[in-house]
Amino acid sequence: MELQILDVLQTIHNQALDTIMCAITRLGDAGIIWILLCVVLLILPKTRKTGVVLMAALLVDLVVCNGILKPLVHRIRPFDVKTGIELLINRPTDYSFPSGHTAASFASVMALYLAGEKKLWIPTLVLAVLIAFSRLYLYVHYPTDVLGGMIIGIAAGAIGYWLVKKVQELKNI
Template identity: 30%
Template sequence: MNYTLFKAINQNAGHHSFLDGLMVFVTKDALLIYALVLLLMWFIGKEKYKYTVVFAAITGAIALFINFVLGHIFYEPRPFVTHHVNLLIQHAKDSSFPSDHTTGAFSLAFAVLWRRHRKIGFGMLLFAILTGISRVYVGHHYPFDILASVIVALITSRFVYAFSSVFRPIARIIISTYNRIPLVPKTEQQSVSK
């Protein structure tokens, strides 16, 4: 079933120039787009946005560490290693399970959503879905790799949100340190709710 779903998506690769270009762009630059969004939130938003950015970074780091562990426990060859696929971008022949790109994208999107920035979070979530699809489309992952990534991101983001009081001192130190740097945009200190 996993390979059947993979073929249903990947068989379109290499046949539609616009779609190929879009999927290659998303799969290569998704995390850069997320970084730009978070930087804008940090520099333009109020202090609560800075807390969101720090919590998103913590969520992403924990989720990617979980991926690292899972990739070593459940090694799965990439689709292009064991099958003939429409490979649009070359990739190392490391473990396919789960997808770091997808985990990173969903982790950041969920983290922003849980912090109640609905419009930004929803936009990031839609882009995360596109990122997951693109990873299959270009031939790098199976659909179940993507599903596992979404589950890792969801569990991790809920964990960080549920224990935000544990992580808040870290965020406070980072923001306080930033606010002491001369000549950078600053926001007034204020109490931030969970």
């Protein structure tokens, strides 16, 4: 059924959308957009605490997704199952579950939300949804990879926030 969903998405492909989806997915490559945002937040004194929360969330996400789940689950990517698909991006070489692009995106959204960044979390949510959709559109993840990435990302964001809060409480003892 998941391949059928991906196949339906193949029917909406056109040159403009292909270009847009490739660009959107590149923003999530290696978490670059979220790392850059983290650096900016860390540099600015007013947002430094938020930057620390975002950094913690991204580190939790990295350990859980890339360090634990991808090697443990070993899920083959959809383009390796349905080999006739022409990829529009470079072929990912790691495993499919969970979607790391999606997890990092939603970890960032949750971290920003919990840190109280009202002006940032809503636009980042829009970007996170677009990045998640791009992974399906580009046939590099199954829908459950993206759903799993969303759940893991939200949890990583919450854990990152909680860890920073606990460290701050220990410093105040």
